[in-house]
Amino acid sequence: MTPLVFIDGDQGTTGLEVRHWLAGRDDLRLLQLPAEHRKSAAHRAEALNDCDVALLCLPDDAAREAVALVRRPGVRVIDASSAHRTSPGWVYGLPELGAAQAERIAAARRVSNPGCYPTGALALLRPLVDAGLVPADHPLVIHAVSGYSGRGRAGLEDHEGAGVARALPFQVYGLGLNHKHVPEIQHHAGLAHAPVFVPAYGHYRQGIVLTIALHLRLLPAGVTAATLHAALLARYAGQAFIEVQALAEDAEAQRLDPQALNGSNRLRLAVFSQERTGQVLLAAVFDNLGKGAAGAAVQNLALMLGL
Template sequence: MTPLVFIDGDQGTTGLQVRQWLAGRTDLRVLQLPPAHRKSAAHRAEALNDCDVALLCLPDEAARQAVALVRRPGVRVIDASSAHRTAPGWVYGLPELDAEQAGRIASARRVSNPGCYPTGAVALLRPLVDAGLLPADHPLAIHAVSGYSGRGRAGLDDHEGAAAATAAPFQVYGLGLQHKHVPEIQQHAGLAHAPVFVPAYGHYRQGIVLTIALHLRLLPAGVTAARLHAALAARYAGQACIELQPLGADADAQRLDPRALNGSNRLRLAVFTQERTGQVLLSAVFDNLGKGAAGGAVQNLGLMLGLSAPWQLQAEAPAQAQAQTHGGLLAA
């Protein structure tokens, strides 16, 4: 039977993107609540227990409540919030984390989708830690700039609503150094200590540039930019959603555009170096609503249901497929 997927929170920024990725597919059905029932605990509980996979696009506390509403053992859950990213019993939903992670996701009952920033940070750091090129206790500072959609509905209101004319062009936040993504990055990158994480929002809708600077003199003897690049190349060889730029390109002529991969589920990594000073810059570019959220969630959904490349966005697909009544719900 064609699997049934319920998107709890399908009106938010991530939920809407998930619906667009899934629109027009014939290898699954999407279960939707009518507008009048979306905030009804009883109707949500019914949908959560009628589906094969529940995809939660909710704030953290609402996601925890949704998981508590799932009673039927056969229901599998993908949580796109940060509620369960370091929780025992949940599989971390970054398929490229290591050679076995895609298989773990495919067989999991509970999958926690990575955060947008951690997707880039973990993808850059974990292979280097695993290879022994970057000590787990190395002091790290991570800088990242996201489009304002990373703030969810509040970001859209500030930058696209009546207040758009006075919206700040650039904002650095998380200055208390307690951003909720830090424990996730530390755990899944294999770090012994919390990195310094400095996030920011720009006055553009979506897309992320994330950078991590390293000094080769502080790394183990013999570590070079070429070895760092080779470790990333070895980890991501054959991965459809991650690309690594060649080492040694004319870095001074390059620019990192956070919007370069918008609308895709791709993650572009790079290693830049200055041999004279022994400095290295690791970078990641991706869509915070693509590989950093909805695209990643749909990639995990495809693994769990054994579907072929559902993360390839159908550019001409409508944002919402036609729906028909299904037991008091809407099945698209």
């Protein structure tokens, strides 16, 4: 029988995107609640237990409540919130994280979708930590700029609604150095210490550029930009959604466009370097609503349903 999927929170930013990505497919069915029932716990509980896969596009507390409403053992859950990203019993939903991660997701009953920023940070860091090229205790600083849709409805209202005239063109936030994505990055990258994470929003709807700067003199002897690049190439060879850009011969002429992969589930990685100073810049470009949210959820759904 064609699998039945219920999107709990299908009117939010991520939920709407997931609906868009799944529209018109005939290999699954979508269970949707009428508008008057969307906030009814009883109706939501019924839908959560009638479906084959529940895809939660909810705030953290609401996602925890939704999981508690699932009683039928056969229901599988994909949680797009940050509520379960380091929780025991949940499989982390980044299929490219390691050699067997896609298989773990395919067999899982509970999958936690990665955060948007961690998707880029982990795609860059995990292969390098695994290979011993970046030590687990290395002091790391991660900087990322996202489109304002990363703030959800509040971001859309500020930049597209009545307050658009007052919208800031650029805003750095998380200045308490306590962003909720930091534990997720540290845990799944295998880092001994929390990285410094500096996020920002730009005055554009969607897309992320994330960068991590490295000093080669602080890395193990013999590590070069080419070594780091080769490790990324080896990790992602044959992956459908992650590409590694060639080492730039003229990096000064390069530009990173955060919107370059919008509307897709693709993630582009790059390595830039300055031989004179021994400095390297790792970079990731992707859509915060694509590979960073809805696209990743649909990718995990396909793995779990064997589609």
